[in-house]
Amino acid sequence: MPSPTECLPSPSPSLSLGPGPGPGNGPNQSPGPVRGQLVISGVSIAYDGVPIVSGVDFTLARGAIGCLLGPSGCGKTTLLRAVAGFEPLASGEIHLHGRQVAGPGLNLPPEERRAGMVFQDFALFPHLSVARNVAFGLRFLGRRERRVRVAELLELVGMAGAGDKYPHQLSGGQQQRIALARAMAPRPDILLLDEPFSSMDAELREQLAREVRELLKREGVTAILVTHDQLEAFAMADRIAVMSGGRIHQVGSGFDLYHEPADRFVADFIGQGIMLPGRVVDDRRIDTELGPLTGTSPHGLAHGTPGEVLLRPDDILHDDASPLRAEVVNRAFRGAEYLYSLRLASGQVILCLVQSHHNHAIGEHIGIRVAVDHLVAFPRETGSHTQE
Amino acid sequence: MINATVTAGSPRSRPGYWAWGVIALALTLALPVLVVLGFLFAPAGEVWEHLAATVLQDYVVNSLWLMLGVAVGTLIGGVGTAWLTSMCRFPGRGLFEWALLLPMAMPAYIIAYTYTGLLDFAGPVQTLLRAWSGWGYGDYWFPEIRSLPGAVVMLSLVLYPYVYLLARAAFLGQSLCVLDVSRTLGNGPWRTFFTVALPLARPGIVAGLSQALMETLADYGTVQYFGIATFTTGIFRTWFGLGNTVAAAQLAALLLGFIFLLILLERLSRRQARYHQTSQRHQAIRRYPLRGWRGLVAFVFCLIPLALGFLLPAGQLAAWALEVASTSLDAAFWRLVGHSLGLAAAAALLALLLALILGYGQRLRPTPGVTLAVRVAGLGYAVPGTVIAVGVIIPFGWLDNQIDAWMRATFGLSTGLLLSGTLAALLFTYLVRFLAVSLQTVESGLGKIRPSMDESALSLGLRPGTVLWRVHLPILRGSLFTALLLVFVDVLKELPATLILRPFNFNTLAVRVYELAADERLADAAPAALAIVFAGLAPVILLSRSITRSRHAQPH
Numbered sequence: 001m002p003s004p005t006e007c008l009p010s011p012s013p014s015l016s017l018g019p020g021p022g023p024g025n026g027p028n029q030s031p032g033p034v035r036g037q038l039v040i041s042g043v044s045i046a047y048d049g050v051p052i053v054s055g056v057d058f059t060l061a062r063g064a065i066g067c068l069l070g071p072s073g074c075g076k077t078t079l080l081r082a083v084a085g086f087e088p089l090a091s092g093e094i095h096l097h098g099r100q101v102a103g104p105g106l107n108l109p110p111e112e113r114r115a116g117m118v119f120q121d122f123a124l125f126p127h128l129s130v131a132r133n134v135a136f137g138l139r140f141l142g143r144r145e146r147r148v149r150v151a152e153l154l155e156l157v158g159m160a161g162a163g164d165k166y167p168h169q170l171s172g173g174q175q176q177r178i179a180l181a182r183a184m185a186p187r188p189d190i191l192l193l194d195e196p197f198s199s200m201d202a203e204l205r206e207q208l209a210r211e212v213r214e215l216l217k218r219e220g221v222t223a224i225l226v227t228h229d230q231l232e233a234f235a236m237a238d239r240i241a242v243m244s245g246g247r248i249h250q251v252g253s254g255f256d257l258y259h260e261p262a263d264r265f266v267a268d269f270i271g272q273g274i275m276l277p278g279r280v281v282d283d284r285r286i287d288t289e290l291g292p293l294t295g296t297s298p299h300g301l302a303h304g305t306p307g308e309v310l311l312r313p314d315d316i317l318h319d320d321a322s323p324l325r326a327e328v329v330n331r332a333f334r335g336a337e338y339l340y341s342l343r344l345a346s347g348q349v350i351l352c353l354v355q356s357h358h359n360h361a362i363g364e365h366i367g368i369r370v371a372v373d374h375l376v377a378f379p380r381e382t383g384s385h386t387q388e
Numbered sequence: 389m390i391n392a393t394v395t396a397g398s399p400r401s402r403p404g405y406w407a408w409g410v411i412a413l414a415l416t417l418a419l420p421v422l423v424v425l426g427f428l429f430a431p432a433g434e435v436w437e438h439l440a441a442t443v444l445q446d447y448v449v450n451s452l453w454l455m456l457g458v459a460v461g462t463l464i465g466g467v468g469t470a471w472l473t474s475m476c477r478f479p480g481r482g483l484f485e486w487a488l489l490l491p492m493a494m495p496a497y498i499i500a501y502t503y504t505g506l507l508d509f510a511g512p513v514q515t516l517l518r519a520w521s522g523w524g525y526g527d528y529w530f531p532e533i534r535s536l537p538g539a540v541v542m543l544s545l546v547l548y549p550y551v552y553l554l555a556r557a558a559f560l561g562q563s564l565c566v567l568d569v570s571r572t573l574g575n576g577p578w579r580t581f582f583t584v585a586l587p588l589a590r591p592g593i594v595a596g597l598s599q600a601l602m603e604t605l606a607d608y609g610t611v612q613y614f615g616i617a618t619f620t621t622g623i624f625r626t627w628f629g630l631g632n633t634v635a636a637a638q639l640a641a642l643l644l645g646f647i648f649l650l651i652l653l654e655r656l657s658r659r660q661a662r663y664h665q666t667s668q669r670h671q672a673i674r675r676y677p678l679r680g681w682r683g684l685v686a687f688v689f690c691l692i693p694l695a696l697g698f699l700l701p702a703g704q705l706a707a708w709a710l711e712v713a714s715t716s717l718d719a720a721f722w723r724l725v726g727h728s729l730g731l732a733a734a735a736a737l738l739a740l741l742l743a744l745i746l747g748y749g750q751r752l753r754p755t756p757g758v759t760l761a762v763r764v765a766g767l768g769y770a771v772p773g774t775v776i777a778v779g780v781i782i783p784f785g786w787l788d789n790q791i792d793a794w795m796r797a798t799f800g801l802s803t804g805l806l807l808s809g810t811l812a813a814l815l816f817t818y819l820v821r822f823l824a825v826s827l828q829t830v831e832s833g834l835g836k837i838r839p840s841m842d843e844s845a846l847s848l849g850l851r852p853g854t855v856l857w858r859v860h861l862p863i864l865r866g867s868l869f870t871a872l873l874l875v876f877v878d879v880l881k882e883l884p885a886t887l888i889l890r891p892f893n894f895n896t897l898a899v900r901v902y903e904l905a906a907d908e909r910l911a912d913a914a915p916a917a918l919a920i921v922f923a924g925l926a927p928v929i930l931l932s933r934s935i936t937r938s939r940h941a942q943p944h
Binding site for chain 2: 084085086109110111112113115116117119120121123124125126127136137139140182183186188192
């Protein structure tokens with residue numbers, strides 16, 4: 001079985017140091033350095049013989065923010081903890097800042113890896129004040145330098161003057177900032193964030209993720225985030241690895257993952273959409289119930305075979321003038337838009353995102369038009385999550 | 389408004405008969421402690437001066453040394469074993485996790501008798517030593533078990549589980565992430581233990597320690613047998629030897645002062661523990677594997693308290709019991725068993741009844757007065773049996789004398805001592821001492837019944853009485869049983885109060901063990917001692933089961 005990253009549709013993008021254009025705005029094509037700040041190669045992890053992570057490769061350039069995204073139980077947290085030094089590897093190697101930290105016969109303990117970590121529950125030391133929490137990893141600094149560094153970090157996370165408080169006096173958001181400051185204080189080679197926003201209100205998460213991204217970028221910190229929330233991943237990461245069943249299915253920007261998923265799992269996990277059956281006509285065209293669909297790049301299926309086309313809700317446009325019509329079977333109001341479920345003549349249901357002033361009742365037939373740029377197609381076999 | 393009239397009929401706003409009942413009950417139960425405290429202000433005369441000039445200093449110094457020694461012993465044993473079994477992986481860990489509680493079943497006086505028999509000149513250890521080395525009497529030095537250090541070891545061996553239990557809970561309650569964070573910030577495992585894990589567990593450990601020290605102060609059997617002058621033995625001596633009630637009560641009051649300091653320490657620690665709670669979600673524990681010689685060291689470290697605190701003494705008791713079984717398991721023995729079981733069962737049932745009254749009183753009318761009353765009623769758990777006995781015997785004796793005087797004046801009849809020296813006085817003493825045990829269990833059971841459960845049952849058309857029967861009882865059943873069992877066993881083990889207050893010629897297992905041991909008939913005491921240890925196993929098994937259950941409930 002080829003390594004998952006080899007079946008990428010595009011060369012693996014990697015972001016260089018600096019604020020950059022922000023995540024999710026388009027595929028970033030700058031070539032990655034040969035040696036990254038973090039290099040994970042062929043890593044497998046097992047508990048009592050049960051594989052949790054198998055054969056994972058992942059590279060992160062200095063100053064980049066990566067993300068391990070996947071459903072719970074996919075092995076993403078285990079992989080992150082392996083980087084930190086809490087899980088021994090069954091095979092493979094991990095290099096941090098050009099130094100091997102784990103591999104055959106080598107497993108540096110966490111305290112010797114220079115990997116800062118922010119935990120899901122922040123794990124502030126309740127018996128220490130905020131300042132002493134932040135200073136916890138700075139015991140090799142002199143007293144004065146330590147005080148300067150603590151003040152600097154509290155300033156950085158917008159908590160200047162809170163040094164004498166205790167963790168239980170802080171709100172969740174404030175605790176998180178202190179956890180971040182504490183992890184960043186010893187200037188680690190990499191910052192590991194384990195679902196750092198999961199205990200926050202849903203409305204706050206994206207905003208916080210963006211704030212943290214800005215902070216890390218300003219400081220030039222290399223970081224990896226683990227999350228199951230794709231919006232969080234899009235808001236924060238330059239490079240997202242989608243994981244399931246202990247494997248990485250695809251690595252790319254949010255844009256890549258949404259518009260050019262490498263396999264059914266990614267197509268299914270990222271965003272919404274349905275699979276529309278069709279027949280392959282040539283290497284860029286597939287005939288479907290909605291007419292012939294043509295993409296800008298080859299879809300990779302053999303001529304004449306049955307296939308399925310991924311249709312996102314934003315691929316279907318509402319057009320009263322269109323002769324193509326479908327029946328409204330369900331609708332979900334989302335403020336600015338409606339998500340309509342539409343039934344085609346064959347009974348196939350598709351999704352369509354429409355501005356919410358187009359208010360159509362259930363049972364009504366409305367005109368639609370297809371607009372796909374990225375034609376994503378898979379061979380027709382239901383129930384399988386893997387390509388080939 | 390209709391609503392207003394409806395709520396006016398609800399139990400919350402009815403005049404508080406129950407509340408007054410609860411307060412009256414609490415005051416009655418607090419009476420012995422109040423009586424003892426009252427004697428702080430009474431003049432004691434010469435005897436007190438004599439005490440202060442001679443033995444009082446010994447009582448204080450010995451008690452302090454005892455507390456210091458037991459503190460060191462239980463801390464090393466309790467915290468060490470708690471850390472190893474909760475955070476490390478080594479052969480036998482799962483077994484030790486619950487087996488380390490077994491010494492709790494061994495009352496301190498029984499382990500003291502057993503070791504005396506094991507280690508004295510004629511005992512198996514010294515006999516073996518002489519046979520092996522060829523030494524004779526006076527040729528060698530052997531540590532004297534009947535000494536202050538000996539008492540420290542005995543008490544530490546049976547009291548370390550208090551520290552073990554609470555330290556273990558504290559370690560397991562810590563967010564593992566906190567320990568991981570320390571590692572990622574450059575601290576090795578040992579440094580992490582001392583800078584993070586230990587400070588975080590401190591409130592739990594101190595709470596456990598203060599319980600162990602309260603038991604140390606309350607101990608009578610061990611120090612009496614080892615001839616160490618402490619407060620409890622002093623109270624006995626002053627009362628029965630010198631016949632001075634007031635001075636005995638004043639000694640008891642002084643002892644109460646020590647106890648109150650410990651209670652304060654425990655309460656403060658528990659309050660602090662709230663802030664030291666770190667984890668909202670429990671993560672599967674990944675125990676640190678100890679391989680090779682490290683695993684062996686951990687194994688031996690856990691085996692020592694278990695073997696010395698339970699296996700060895702229980703084995704010796706069993707051997708003695710077998711030796712004398714043919715002669716000592718007679719009708720008199722079974723009568724003793726009957727007395728002990730009957731007394732313990734009566735006290736357990738009464739305590740449960742009172743606990744239910746207090747618990748429901750607090751639930752129905754949680755006014756500050758009721759809450760305070762319930763707390764006061766539960767104070768006795770920390771008070772040594774000797775002190776309570778003194779506090780019971782004084783007012784009961786006074787009442788008897790009043791009744792007697794009145795009857796003689798009115799009818800020319802002498803009633804003598806109506807209440808003192810009866811089972812009623814003894815039962816009352818047990819209630820004062822052990823009500824807290826059942827109260828705590830009942831309260832935690834009632835806490836599981838959220839008000840919304842009552843409300844949803846009522847909204848489904850059940851009448852209040854039916855709610856009690858169909859909702860509360862099934863939920864409470866487990867707690868009620870636990871409450872009964874805990875008080876039952878505590879009463880069975882109780883020695884000093886029983887010794888003072890039992891009716892003439894009425895013996896229990898514990899008293900019989902004490903009497904036989906005092907006559908140096910240690911083997912003859914074994915069957916009764918073993919029976920007490922067996923009964924003591926029941927709550928230990930309950931505790932271990934809850935430990936194993938919580939372990940199975942953990943993911944992974």
